[in-house]
Amino acid sequence: MEFEEYVSAFLDGAxxxxxxxxxxxxxxxSPEKRAMLHQHLGLRSMLAADARVASVxxxxxxxxxxxxxxxxxxxxxxxxxxxxxxxxxxxxxxxSGAAMTGAAVTAASLGxxxxxxxxxxxxxxxxxxxxxxxxxxxxxxxxxLRRMLVAALLGVSLFTGGYLLSSLDKDxxxxxxDASSQPTAAHDALNTTGExxxxxxxxxxxxxxxxxxxxxxxxxxxxxxxxxxxxxxxxTVYLPAVAQRNDTVRVTRIDTVLIAxxxxxxxxxxxxxxxxxxxxxxxxxxxxxxVEIQREHLTTWPYIDHARLGVDREQQHFAxxxxxxxxxxxxxxVSLSEKSFAMEYYRIENDSLYLFQRQSAMLVGSGFYRFxxxxxxxxxxxxxxxxxxxxxxxxxxxxxxxxxxxxxRLGIVIGADASLLAYKYKDNIFTSHTLGLTYGLRYRF
Amino acid sequence: MLDEVSQSVSLDRELQQxxxxxxxxxxxxxxxxxxxxxYVYCTRFVGHDGTAEDVFQDVFIGMLERIxxxxxxxxxxxxxxxxxxxxxxxxxxxRKFPVDIADVEDRLGHDSAVEFDxxxxxxxxxxxxxxxxxxxxxxxxxxxxxxxxxxxxxxVPLTTVRKRIFxxxxxxxxxxxxxx
Numbered sequence: 001m002e003f004e005e006y007v008s009a010f011l012d013g014a015x016x017x018x019x020x021x022x023x024x025x026x027x028x029x030s031p032e033k034r035a036m037l038h039q040h041l042g043l044r045s046m047l048a049a050d051a052r053v054a055s056v057x058x059x060x061x062x063x064x065x066x067x068x069x070x071x072x073x074x075x076x077x078x079x080x081x082x083x084x085x086x087x088x089x090x091x092x093x094x095x096s097g098a099a100m101t102g103a104a105v106t107a108a109s110l111g112x113x114x115x116x117x118x119x120x121x122x123x124x125x126x127x128x129x130x131x132x133x134x135x136x137x138x139x140x141x142x143x144x145l146r147r148m149l150v151a152a153l154l155g156v157s158l159f160t161g162g163y164l165l166s167s168l169d170k171d172x173x174x175x176x177x178d179a180s181s182q183p184t185a186a187h188d189a190l191n192t193t194g195e196x197x198x199x200x201x202x203x204x205x206x207x208x209x210x211x212x213x214x215x216x217x218x219x220x221x222x223x224x225x226x227x228x229x230x231x232x233x234x235x236t237v238y239l240p241a242v243a244q245r246n247d248t249v250r251v252t253r254i255d256t257v258l259i260a261x262x263x264x265x266x267x268x269x270x271x272x273x274x275x276x277x278x279x280x281x282x283x284x285x286x287x288x289x290x291v292e293i294q295r296e297h298l299t300t301w302p303y304i305d306h307a308r309l310g311v312d313r314e315q316q317h318f319a320x321x322x323x324x325x326x327x328x329x330x331x332x333x334v335s336l337s338e339k340s341f342a343m344e345y346y347r348i349e350n351d352s353l354y355l356f357q358r359q360s361a362m363l364v365g366s367g368f369y370r371f372x373x374x375x376x377x378x379x380x381x382x383x384x385x386x387x388x389x390x391x392x393x394x395x396x397x398x399x400x401x402x403x404x405x406x407x408x409r410l411g412i413v414i415g416a417d418a419s420l421l422a423y424k425y426k427d428n429i430f431t432s433h434t435l436g437l438t439y440g441l442r443y444r445f
Numbered sequence: 446m447l448d449e450v451s452q453s454v455s456l457d458r459e460l461q462q463x464x465x466x467x468x469x470x471x472x473x474x475x476x477x478x479x480x481x482x483x484y485v486y487c488t489r490f491v492g493h494d495g496t497a498e499d500v501f502q503d504v505f506i507g508m509l510e511r512i513x514x515x516x517x518x519x520x521x522x523x524x525x526x527x528x529x530x531x532x533x534x535x536x537x538x539x540r541k542f543p544v545d546i547a548d549v550e551d552r553l554g555h556d557s558a559v560e561f562d563x564x565x566x567x568x569x570x571x572x573x574x575x576x577x578x579x580x581x582x583x584x585x586x587x588x589x590x591x592x593x594x595x596x597x598x599x600x601v602p603l604t605t606v607r608k609r610i611f612x613x614x615x616x617x618x619x620x621x622x623x624x625x
Binding site: 070 | 607614
């Protein structure tokens with residue numbers, strides 16, 4: 001499938017979760033693809049604007065109603081009410097609601113990071129006790145999400161931590177909190193519903209601005225639901241299609257490129273994306289580093305007289321890997337491991353065969369390339385190729401494994417490992433190899 | 446949501462009954478309730494205002510005659526869209542209206558974006574899109590229909606709908622963003 005088809009389906013909420021994960025990742029690492037998305041969003045805005053201006057001409061009303069034997073007055077009166085509700089019906093018997101669907105993110109808001117309509121945000125929150133970053137997606141209290149709302153939040157802050165706040169706000173009347181506001185106040189603001197935030201802002205007594213106790217004009221009878229979700233660089237926050245009045249989603253752990261997209265009806269426009277200044281300092285690299293410690297249970301060939309040599313054919317060693325993942329598929333890195341190769345070499349001299357055997361533990365240094373293919377959330381098969389060497393000769397190896405990642409940063413890798421050592425003796429090349437089970441822990445930064 | 450739909454359907458039935466009883470004003474109400482989506486569909490799908498208005502008119506007059514002849518339309522919205530679609534396809538097949546492709550190309554190729562009228566450019570570009578792709582896009586973008594609904598309406602598989610909308614958007618993007 002072409003990437004542009006992904007864009008098209010994404011705009012309509014028609015991507016499967018796995019496709020969407022893949023799509024968002026591609027977006028996060030490719031400026032060109034993001035530019036393409038911006039073009040489509042702009043196109044969509046153009047279509048939406050076109051839909052809004054389309055209305056039945058009065059001469060047509062007059063002609064049809066005249067043919068029915070009545071004046072045009074009725075149609076003209078009702079026309080205004082019906083205006084903007086283009087094709088708002090459904091053949092399936094389920095009303096599709098408002099005039100048109102639209103990505104609520106404008107190209108401008110995506111590109112600039114900060115749109116005209118500014119929602120409540122506070123840059124210092126990035127350095128607050130919420131650690132690496134805080135993001136919130138607050139829905140307005142008065143509008144209804146007719147279709148699945150998809151919000152994908154990606155922020156870059158590899159080591160410095162980052163912060164962004166995405167908010168859907170129809171009128172965009174909320175104000176940007178002062179940069180000097182206290183983190184706790186900002187945090188409170190993030191927990192505030194769209195309705196209460198708006199009311200507080202309109203009352204001119206925002207705690208984000210002056211630190212004073214807010215005096216909202218009205219109170220909410222019951223506290224709104226707040227969902228806290230952890231988000232990784234390619235995660236998506238799904239909100240149910242039904243209206244989530246006063247629902248606040250607080251997202252933490254943002255650590256890659258910022259983008260927030262939602263699909264709503266036109267009345268929900270515009271979506272506002274506010275990017276904190278701290279995000280401007282993000283590391284240029286889009287990938288991630290990881291380290292892994294690996295335990296190996298290997299068997300070595302060829303067969304030698306292990307008993308005489310006093311060594312165990314079944315080895316249990318450790319390996320350390322440090323990798324850099326360019327994207328979801330490709331990673332490179334270096335490995336350091338200890339391995340024992342059973343080595344048998346011989347020479348013929350004076351009609352006698354001299355056979356030598358040894359099996360000693362040796363240090364193996366290598367570089368590796370790793371290809372990963374995510375299957376399901378948290379389950380990623382991968383294949384690693386290694387090329388390195390020991391003091392005796394080059395070592396080639398590979399590993400077929402599956403990574404299980406129950407946590408965002410931590411993964412368990414289980415697989416099969418094979419290595420081949422080539423060594424030289426008296427102008428002859430000999431080989432030894434190992435094969436066995438490996439398992440380990442991987443930590444992603 | 447379902448309540449709203451059922452209420453809408455029952456109101457449509459009541460209006461139809463009133464029309465059959467000779468109440469012409471009921472047709473005015475029915476027309477007002479449904480004219481906008483049908484109009485947008487016709488104009489954006491056909492791409493030629495005069496022809497689209499003829500189609501639009503035929504659709505509603507046809508519905509009026511049908512009701513006056515005693516027929517009960519179960520789902521007026523669906524009936525109108527189906528009727529509009531069939532008529533639009535007919536006129537598109539016959540191509541009896543002028544399409545100023547050369548003019549569109551001239552305008553799309555114009556250097557100055559400032560002199561570019563967005564609406565005209567969009568409509569011109571829409572006309573460049575193959576009919577089946579344009580229809581899917583119109584239903585999706587202007588109508589807010591889901592892929593499943595469009596697949597049912599146009600009687601094609603879901604994957605085809607997705608492809609058609611993608612192709613239409615791709616074409617639009619190419620035409621309206623010549624540098625991109």
